[in-house]
Amino acid sequence: MPAKNHLSQEQREKLSNGATISTASATGTIIHNDLALATIQLPFPIKLFTKLSQSGSFYNFQIVGNYAYLATETGGLEIRDISDPTNPIVKGRWNYNISSGSVTSGSVYKVQVIGNYAYAASGRGLEIIDISNPTAPTLKGNYNTSGTAWNVQIVGNYAYAASNRGLEIIDISDPSNPKSKGSYPSGYVSDVQVVGKYAYASSGRGLEIIDISDPSNPKSKGSYPSGYVSDVQVVGNIGVTDINETVANLSISPSNVTQTEGNSGNKPFTFTVTRTGNTTGTNSVNWKVTSSGTNFADANDFGGTLPSGTLTFAPNKLTETITINVTGDTSIEPNETFTVTLSSPTNGATITTTSATGTITNDDLPVNVLPTITLAVSPSSVQEDGTTN
Known part of the structure; x- marks a missing residue:
């Protein structure tokens, strides 16, 4: 029902069309949504009977x-x-x-x-x-x-x-x-x-x-x-x-392993891969050996094949080792180098130190070469009558 505007001052007026109010009021309920702090008490005390010990985990x-x-x-x-x-x-x-x-x-x-x-x-x-x-x-x-x-x-x-x-x-x-x-x-x-x-x-x-x-x-x-x-x-x-949003970090050390190869059998060159950061899960990482440097080691120095493999870290394990066997020989050759490189880490791990170097130092000598002998004589000369100069 529209009401017309005017400027006359008057008392508050009520409009009615014969309507009645059957429900005159309503109630609003505020629901309590705060967390009540409760004290939980165990029905019995917890007692430590013993501890199990073992060399590993x-x-x-x-x-x-x-x-x-x-x-x-x-x-x-x-x-x-x-x-x-x-x-x-x-x-x-x-x-x-x-x-x-x-x-x-x-x-x-x-x-x-x-x-x-x-x-x-x-x-x-x-x-x-x-x-x-x-x-x-x-x-x-x-x-x-x-x-x-x-x-x-x-x-x-x-x-x-x-x-x-x-x-x-x-x-x-x-x-x-x-x-x-x-x-x-x-x-x-x-x-x-x-x-x-x-x-x-x-x-x-x-x-x-x-x-x-x-x-x-x-x-x-x-x-x-x-x-x-x-x-x-x-x-x-x-x-x-x-x-776990913290990732594992993998690094290889030392930066260089230097030793001789020996004349026979195998000489192990050992590198350590260390895991830091998130160590609770499992991580794997691939590794491989490649020839590197001016005088590089080739497949013959490793028994015919350049080594490669995969390291797997069990939960909570911090270090794993890479052992590379170098084949001994009697060939005379310069010092040779190779590189061990990490790649393809799993489960979100990152590699912070990717590679390390191995140096094979020569320990072989030439065969049938006469040694040089220096002779010192005193006095260095004598006269015919036997007196010295």
């Missing part, structure tokens, strides 16, 4: 009954009796020579125990260990993942292994003869969790979701490219990952 463990199964850096799989928590004792070790202390396999990074078997992700791939007798565990079967296996999860008749090559699915229905069922070559994968028909893998590229409904043909379902991810845990519709 413990990467992972699982407790089943009275036994703790430990994945170790230098001791392989170690089984400890924890029936007395204050005094855990070593019950058995697998692939570990107790008398000499020598390790015959690589490190074990993850272990999962099911029934009489321990499934170990190790430097040699997936290894299935019979633990029916904890004092004498034995190897039942193994599958070479063509690189280190960092983690494994067992679901039914399949082992899902996180390895340097990606996700590998292994048929373990016959523990003595595990076989490849399928693979998803995503590059380095450090952790995997299987939920239903999906495998959630943490990789150097981020979180990857892989459809494993057909184990022989796993396919990408989706990914979250966050960079290097070391761990993954899936709860309901939420995936929690460990993203």
